[in-house]
Amino acid sequence: MNEVSTEILSGILFLLILISAFFSGSETSMMAINRYRLRHLSRIGHRGARSASQLLDRPERLIGLILLGNNFVNILASSIATIIGMRIFGDAGIAIATGILTFVILIFAEVTPKTIAALSPERFAYPASFILTPLLRILYPLVRLINIITNIVLRMVGIKLNSSQTDHLSREELRTVVKEAGGLIPKKHQSMLTSILDLEEVTVEDIMVPRNEIIGINIEDTWSEILTQLSLTQHTRLPVFSDNSEHLLGILHMRNAIHLSSSEKEGKSELIKALHTPLFIPEGTTLNIQLLQFQKFKKRMGLVVDEYGDIQGLVTLEDLLEEIVGEFTTDVSDTISEIKPQEDGSYLVEGSANLRELEKKMGWDLPLDGPKTVNGLILEHLEDIPEAGTSMMINGYPVEVTNASENIVRRVRIFPLLRKNLID
Missing domain, CATH: 3.10.580.10 (CBS-domain)
Incomplete structure (x- = not known):
């Protein structure tokens, strides 16, 4: 190193920082990329997606390769920076070079490339995969050795690495994906897709x-x-x-x-x-x-x-x-004849009205895990058949029985506005 000029060493140091930035960005982009879009692009023949998908099939090897390259480059950059610092500042150059190099690597080789990769993972990951794939073949023995040692350590702490494990979306996660699709899926179609997911929770x-x-x-x-x-x-x-x-x-x-x-x-x-x-x-x-x-x-x-x-x-x-x-008709008065709005903001509801229909058409938050009708809900709540004039509070809604016979509640009055005022 003593025979190499400071200018050449500075150029090598600059190149090493760029390589470090590449490894840092590659790690973030590979981990942040949308796996489902990646699989879709890979199936339709996208070369970059296919290459990235092959690397992500064995993530432990990919991470081992990236960290091996990143640490090697950073250590080599630290050694060269120390030589340059000593040539310029003498013995004090070690501390100065360490401080400056730490700042430069942190900003230009870590935070900046990782931020760019996180914001645009596909633009970073696909080109990077063409470099990482041949590099993995060249360094495979060393990467394999690192993986073996890592697996031994993981087993010692009780963690088993399953390379065949794949991530699957739950119904709730899939519902979130549909809702966050934004303009890619019209709202009406989003509603239809989420309704299909709900079919498993609704019975005849x-x-x-x-x-x-x-x-x-x-x-x-x-x-x-x-x-x-x-x-x-x-x-x-x-x-x-x-x-x-x-x-x-x-x-x-x-x-x-x-x-x-x-x-x-x-x-x-x-x-x-x-x-x-x-x-x-x-x-x-x-x-x-x-x-x-x-x-x-x-x-x-x-x-x-x-x-x-x-x-x-x-x-x-x-x-x-x-x-x-959704309903083939849109007029609430036509689709739910059991509901009659009143001037005071309340609603007269027939006891035979279906609770799910009330929730869908009126937006009321009524219990759906028990009885199916208003009559059944009131009988379960009171554990008795009430007389006309009986009032109660069900799930925050004031309810008054207006008509009842010996064996059934025929009509009730519900005050949704009072519930809203109580919540507000």
Whole structure:
């Protein structure tokens, strides 16, 4: 070194600082790069992404290579800086060179390149991978030795390195990714994607039409009454019962009802022959499973039954799709006829109103992990059937029972504005 001029040593020192900056930026960019975008670009043939992906398949080797190169360069730079400092300042040059080199490496070889790499990891990582890949092949024996020693140390402290381990997004993490996509995904599509993720948490009981609200045909009615009902119905499929909703005969598709005979005896006989076997759905079935069941059996309607086989409600494919894409109508007064706004800001709500529908349409934060209807929520809260005029507080909402019979709460008044004022 004594034969090398100070100018050449300064040039070598400057080059070493640049190399140190390269290693520092490479480490940050490789660790900060979006792994899912990297895999996508790698699959479509992006050379830089493919090279970076291969390096990240074994991150312990990549980190070993980068740290080996970075430390070697920094130590060599420190030695050269010490020689230059002693030539210029004498014995005091050791301390001066150490202080100046520490500042220069910190600013220009650590903070600055790492900040740039963190802000634009792809622009830094892809070109760097073309240098790191051949460098890893050249230094592989030394990197391998470092990895072996490191693994031994990790095992001593109880950490096992699993090279096949990959990161997977949970449902909540995937929901966050969708919501943070910004303008890349329209808000309506974001809502649909998050709704698909929620299908595993929602059961058929949450969206079914309750048994007492099922519109069907009673085969015991007169033929003229049945024909009138068929001509006025807005549904394409109707369940057909005998005597009551417990004795189900089958499902009638309206296209099969067009050619029914006008005589009562022949008409009812033809109607029964035209019935399709119903699809029964166990209560508690999640919507994602039920969607697959509809597809498997080529059905668009199913009847929810409890553990005793009793019919609890009816679910259609349309109901399920509305959980994903939203309601096909937008007017709240049309979609929830059980809700009537009042002048004082309160709402009269039927006891049969579905709690999830109230949350979706009105934005109310009601408990959804128990009963499905307002009536069930009040009965669970009070553990008794209340009389008209009974008031209570449910999840911060003042609720007043306005109409009740011996076995059911028929109508309540809810004061969402009072809850808002209490929270504020």
